[in-house]
Amino acid sequence: MLHKTRGIVLHTLPYGDKYLIVAIYTELFGRVGYLITPARRGKVGVAQALLMPLSLLELEVEHRNDRDLQRIREARSLSLPTALQTHPVKNAEALFLSEILYRVIREKESDPPLFHFLFDAVRHLETADAGIANFHLTFLFRLAVYLGIRPNRETYVEGRYFDLLEGIFTEEVPLHGRYLNADDSRVMARLTKMTFANMSLFAFSHTERSAILGHVLDFYRLHLPGFPELKSLEVLRALFE
Template identity: 55%
Template structure:
């Protein structure tokens, strides 16, 4: 079946000497995998250069439900991502976020709300010139909405601790070890108010930023099965040394 859809590149791996597998989150099919030739002629309608992490492309695809790998007939960028590919900070952020999405977004059913969130967020990363160091924090926290595991921010009161296992602020220290102490919980409650619009107003020391992102990823790990260590995390953190 031939179909047109928009897609966001999550990851690519070599398949053999001639082909790569491109993992994408598509508007029409949810997560899908495509076989793309690694070396094509100048006149090819499918350029591998379009499949950089977080590239947003419009495609005509051959999609058969019984197949694990599908074919792309034609593709073009939905919008240029010059900053994402040329700005070293944004490039590493794109690598980090695409790796997280590759591990998190597993559904093979379409989700228009999630797709629009990702689509618009990538545009914002391309265009943002303030608060970029906090972009990934906003992105990962907002993504929790679409994963159905967003914390109960309204449960915070002064002096409470954040119970990471149950996603709520509690008055007493939980009986398990997965919680934030009272000082960390103050920071986390404040962080839950961050947005793409106000992210430039938030400032963190390097150590605070390392702690915040590691705690957010710990929360993902507690609530999503098989969520692994993110390999590009150390590369991203080195940007802010």
């Protein structure tokens, strides 16, 4: 049976000499693996230019519950042409965030609020012209809401420590040792106020941004079992040096 759905490209993996397996987060079916024949001269297939990290697609797909890999009949780009590919910072952030999404989103069922958040966030990255260096931090904080691990900003008072295990700010130093000092906790509290609309108003040094990204990833790692080391992290950090 054929279905039309929107999708966001998360990951592409070669499969043999002729095929690709592409992980796409779809509006109708959640995360789906598609077996794709790349388009070649004179042959029908899906153009690899459509399969860049975080590409937004309109798809006509076959979907059968009795198979693990589905098929794409037609694919059309919904992304702005080359918006993420030609801008070095946006390209690095797309690579980094698509790797995170590939690791943390496993559900093979529809989740409209999460899909709409992701779709709108990618669209914002495509069109943003200010605050781009803060985009990945804003994204990770907003994504945490949909993953059910949002830090509790309401518990912050100046001088408190952020408890990475409990996700709250506390007066006492946690005995388990997984916490941020008062200065880093203050930065964490600031970041919880960031949105895509106001992210250009937040100024951080490279050292601050790199440190807080490490803390956010530690927070993810503590709350999402199996969260790995990320290959694209060093590329992103090097870009901001």
